[in-house]
Amino acid sequence: MNPFTMIAARCYASVVAIRNRGFDRGRRVRDVGRPVISVGNLTMGGTGKTPTVQWIVRFLQSQGHRPIVALRGYGVAKGQQSDEAIEHENALDGVPVLANPDRVAAISACLERNPDRDVVVLDDGFQHRFVARQMDLVLIDARRPLAGERLLPGGRLREPLSSLARATDVLVTHATHVVPELADQIRATHGRPPVAWCNHVWTGLARFDGDGHAAIPVTAIDGMRLVTRFGVAAAGGVVDQIRHHGGVIVKDVPRRDHAVATPVEVQELSAACESADALCVTAKDWVKLRPLIDWATFSAPIVVPTLALSFVSGEDALKQRILGTLASAESS
Numbered sequence: 001m002n003p004f005t006m007i008a009a010r011c012y013a014s015v016v017a018i019r020n021r022g023f024d025r026g027r028r029v030r031d032v033g034r035p036v037i038s039v040g041n042l043t044m045g046g047t048g049k050t051p052t053v054q055w056i057v058r059f060l061q062s063q064g065h066r067p068i069v070a071l072r073g074y075g076v077a078k079g080q081q082s083d084e085a086i087e088h089e090n091a092l093d094g095v096p097v098l099a100n101p102d103r104v105a106a107i108s109a110c111l112e113r114n115p116d117r118d119v120v121v122l123d124d125g126f127q128h129r130f131v132a133r134q135m136d137l138v139l140i141d142a143r144r145p146l147a148g149e150r151l152l153p154g155g156r157l158r159e160p161l162s163s164l165a166r167a168t169d170v171l172v173t174h175a176t177h178v179v180p181e182l183a184d185q186i187r188a189t190h191g192r193p194p195v196a197w198c199n200h201v202w203t204g205l206a207r208f209d210g211d212g213h214a215a216i217p218v219t220a221i222d223g224m225r226l227v228t229r230f231g232v233a234a235a236g237g238v239v240d241q242i243r244h245h246g247g248v249i250v251k252d253v254p255r256r257d258h259a260v261a262t263p264v265e266v267q268e269l270s271a272a273c274e275s276a277d278a279l280c281v282t283a284k285d286w287v288k289l290r291p292l293i294d295w296a297t298f299s300a301p302i303v304v305p306t307l308a309l310s311f312v313s314g315e316d317a318l319k320q321r322i323l324g325t326l327a328s329a330e331s332s
Contacts, residue, residue: 006154016159020129023129029132030131031132033111034111035119035330037119037120037133038136039139040126040128041141041158042149042158042161042164043141043157044158047140048174048200049124051308054088054092055308059319068096068107068119069088069120070103070123070131072128073100085098087284103125126159126166134168136169138164139173140182142173142179142182145185165190169195177312178312195314196314196317197312200307203307204216206305209301219245220303221246221247222247224246224277225275226248226250227250227253227278228251229269229289230281231282231288232257250275250276251272251276253269270297270300279300286302289302
């Protein structure tokens with residue numbers, strides 16, 4: 001790390017510490033009148049918050065609850081739609097999805113209109129401490145060991161690792177098995193081992209073309225020659241899944257996380273797809289590309305993987321923690 005980055009990281013650490021001390025004392029923290037489950041992380045993106053939030057919402061619904069999802073909504077302040085919010089709306093039929101940097105105001109307004117909604121799920125809520133919460137679930141990516149992580153701007157950490165002690169629970173994602181060394185690292189910082197370990201698996205593909213939309217099996221990608229465009233924080237995991245299922249990437253068009261799609265880009269993607277079987281994008285990418293696609297001119301179908309959590313360990317324990325949190329909130 002160069003000296004300028006070191007100085008910037010120290011300044012950033014000081015600002016984070018001052019901010020957290022204020023929240024620890026309850027300053028500016030608001031109770032929204034419903035139990036709140038926060039899903040967040042310590043690092044910049046890529047841990048799998050979106051499928052985790054959707055898993056929690058579906059579990060809550062299976063138990064008779066009526067949740068709300070609240071997130072910051074990147075791009076909303078610029079008058080653009082939030083890709084994450086649209087992705088949640090597409091996946092969670094009938095669930096209010098609130099994309100607003102002022103989550104307290106957005107939740108309060110939604111509850112006035114929908115007083116029967118009985119629980120709030122915060123997407124990317126660990127650093128958004130203005131909303132009081134009963135459960136603070138932090139995701140740790142098994143592919144990125146905690147050792148060696150550094151604070152922004154020299155690394156990916158939004159907060160020091162010591163902040164993990166603030167979480168009520170830790171869920172390890174992108175894990176194919178339990179890793180004792182990582183469990184020990186989390187226990188040393190958090191105070192307890194992870195409540196559960198899970199992986200993100202493809203359950204199918206959504207195929208879009210001029211004839212509409214069809215659900216096809218994951219096996220359909222085997223041997224398929226693909227152009228890829230992933231505007232997500234951890235595209236490597238998607239690439240690994242493509243290769244695992246036998247897909248062949250003939251051209252990758254890299255994009256930064258939350259990158260906005262443009263008509264010019266769509267034309268370039270169409271040209272690239274002339275020598276491929278399909279364009280593969282994530283659900284987050286698709287919500288931005290879809291309004292720009294003209295099937296009369298686009299040269300190939302588009303495939304979008306559907307994701308689900310597959311638990312390696314601790315699924316029942318996590319469910320019981322969620323239900324216990326709600327029961328405690330209702331009795332208090």
